[in-house]
Amino acid sequence: MSGDLYRLAMTVLHPGFEGTSAPDWLRRALGEGLGGVVLFARNAVSARLVRQLRAEHPGTVIAIDEEGGTVTRLEVMAGSSFPGNRALGVVDDVALTEQVGRQIGRMLADLDITLNYAPSADVNANPANPVIGVRSFGPEPELVARHTAAYVRGVQGAGVAACAKHFPGHGDTVTDSHLALPTVHASREVLAERDLPPFLAAIDAGVRSIMSGHLLVPALDPSMPATLSRTVLTELLRGELGFDGMLVTDAIEMRAVAAMFGPGEVAVRALAAGVDAICAGLTTEDELRELRDAIVAAVHDGRLPEERLAEAAARVRALSGWYADQAKARAQAHDDADEGVGMRAARRALTTTGTAGLDRGPLVVEINTRLNQAVDPATQTGVTAALASLLPNTGSVRLGPDGELPAFDDRPVVLVVHDAARHPWVRDIVAKALTARPDAIIVDTGIPAPPPGATHVATHGISRVSALAAAEWLLA
Known part of the structure; x- marks a missing residue:
């Protein structure tokens, strides 16, 4: 031996x-x-x-x-x-x-x-x-x-x-x-x-x-x-x-x-x-x-x-x-560092329906699913932070499966979801929100369901650059 x-x-x-x-x-x-x-x-x-x-x-x-x-x-x-x-x-x-x-x-x-x-x-x-x-x-x-x-x-x-x-x-x-x-x-x-x-x-x-x-x-x-x-x-x-x-x-x-x-x-x-x-x-x-x-x-x-x-x-x-x-x-x-390649890729990956043109801080409703076990628990979609960096007075709330939608005021509403195609409870909350606010904008950071509203943007992933690319598009 x-x-x-x-x-x-x-x-x-x-x-x-x-x-x-x-x-x-x-x-x-x-x-x-x-x-x-x-x-x-x-x-x-x-x-x-x-x-x-x-x-x-x-x-x-x-x-x-x-x-x-x-x-x-x-x-x-x-x-x-x-x-x-x-x-x-x-x-x-x-x-x-x-x-x-x-x-x-x-x-x-x-x-x-x-x-x-x-x-x-x-x-x-x-x-x-x-x-x-x-x-x-x-x-x-x-x-x-x-x-x-x-x-x-x-x-x-x-x-x-x-x-x-x-x-x-x-x-x-x-x-x-x-x-x-x-x-x-x-x-x-x-x-x-x-x-x-x-x-x-x-x-x-x-x-x-x-x-x-x-x-x-x-x-x-x-x-x-x-x-x-x-x-x-x-x-x-x-x-x-x-x-x-x-x-x-x-x-x-x-x-x-x-x-x-x-x-x-x-x-x-x-x-x-x-x-x-x-x-x-x-x-x-x-x-x-x-x-x-x-x-x-x-x-x-x-x-x-x-x-x-x-x-x-x-x-x-x-x-x-x-x-x-x-x-x-x-x-x-x-x-040969190319610091901008991630941002370029994130912008090109966006798939969109409708138009947004946000010009003031919206209320962002993050409809949160627990990301899978391979993802660090600290990971967030980043969409709220990205919007807040571009539009002052952006507000946010987070909802889980048992959460209740907030009372909407006259601010624009952005619904942030992840993998809506996999989660019926997420789609249910989105449907209720659209009933109250048909003008709500949906951002899906995962594998998206078919767009249920007039304005929908899919990032196809969670990252800082994906969130910023989505926020830029929402303001355009």
């Missing part, structure tokens, strides 16, 4: 942590060869924090979810500077998507972050999908494939590794894998025609990483979620599709897999299935040691071949080595 077994186990573990500086236990783990760290908005990510991590282990893979749009860790309070995948798919300009990907990559490169857990390569085939939605480029495989490839080229052209997710495709689900195990009810033929083309496009574009989805796909493996399935990850992704980069799990504390097995067992089964890196979104020192010890014990017991663990660790190190070789690309991306 190799004397480096413990270090191999540490290499494949990629935890998140609490706090805005690296805790002592994490520093020690990095010194012992911890292969990666995952950053979240709660960490108030900064160059100083990244330097702390790299001081202990210069080659560690530092990862983050910076999709743009609704999923941002770096700009969660102000809102993303980029409109998100659905908006880019609506524009359908692959050169623009590549430019956006490059600027997101530049932002990460300036912080010395190795890996972006993006793009979402899922085809949002089911309009009722609660967790993908506007995170997907759209409902058509060809559209998603070409923009996935463009996004990958953009991010990696800036010297940061991209990660296509959530293999083999989370788009045709009605369950959020953060909360329970989704099942994809599709034949192998449908999967091949609909869900796999974006991943093939990412592989052809040279994507350095792919993330497995916690999905049960009976046509591929009726007994195990994709993350724990050798059939899905080794036979299909490695064998048939030819991917040889770093394969990382979605966070193993998500209920889709955590309800089945303890964390150590999930890690062992994922590695045996073909995964190279275990993402543990929030970890303590004791939990990290338990994961490490479970992996080592599985090797001793013969459940996990040491050769498989060594292969996984080698792929983690290979991604780190690729990043080290991209210093020139990162420097060039820094010099």
Whole structure:
């Protein structure tokens, strides 16, 4: 048995942590060869924090979810500077998507972050999908494939590794894998025609990483979620599709897999299935040691071949080595900054009906749905703030499912909704508001329902630039 077994186990573990500086236990783990760290908005990510991590282990893979749009860790309070995948798919300009990907990559490169857990390569085939939605480029495989490839080229052209997710495709689900195990009810033929083309496009574009989805796909493996399935990850992704980069799990504390097995067992089964890196979104020192010890014990017991663990660790190190070789690309991306590309994309993504021409502060009624679990709880649509920045005396109220509409006065009324097509209660409130105020303007920041009023604007995503683009249009 190799004397480096413990270090191999540490290499494949990629935890998140609490706090805005690296805790002592994490520093020690990095010194012992911890292969990666995952950053979240709660960490108030900064160059100083990244330097702390790299001081202990210069080659560690530092990862983050910076999709743009609704999923941002770096700009969660102000809102993303980029409109998100659905908006880019609506524009359908692959050169623009590549430019956006490059600027997101530049932002990460300036912080010395190795890996972006993006793009979402899922085809949002089911309009009722609660967790993908506007995170997907759209409902058509060809559209998603070409923009996935463009996004990958953009991010990696800036010297940061991209990660296509959530293999083999989370788009045709009605369950959020953060909360329970989704099942994809599709034949192998449908999967091949609909869900796999974006991943093939990412592989052809040279994507350095792919993330497995916690999905049960009976046509591929009726007994195990994709993350724990050798059939899905080794036979299909490695064998048939030819991917040889770093394969990382979605966070193993998500209920889709955590309800089945303890964390150590999930890690062992994922590695045996073909995964190279275990993402543990929030970890303590004791939990990290338990994961490490479970992996080592599985090797001793013969459940996990040491050769498989060594292969996984080698792929983690290979991604780190690729990043080290991209210093020139990162420097060039820094010099080629295009600060306005997100705003240009957001303006082009707007789809509108009617006219607005607001000339005084409106009453904004935010009809709020809880955004999915992948979205930081602090995320807001930003439309009220954008309007207030342009029109003094803009007022606002927020309504949940049991909320009552306010008494309307003579101010213009703007109704802000998200994914109205998915929420009957949202459409009911909108209908009541339009009965009282037929001149109300509707702004939908998600996947919109057919416009029910005279004036309607869809941003196709939540971001600072999408909100500002909508506000500009409302004043025009």
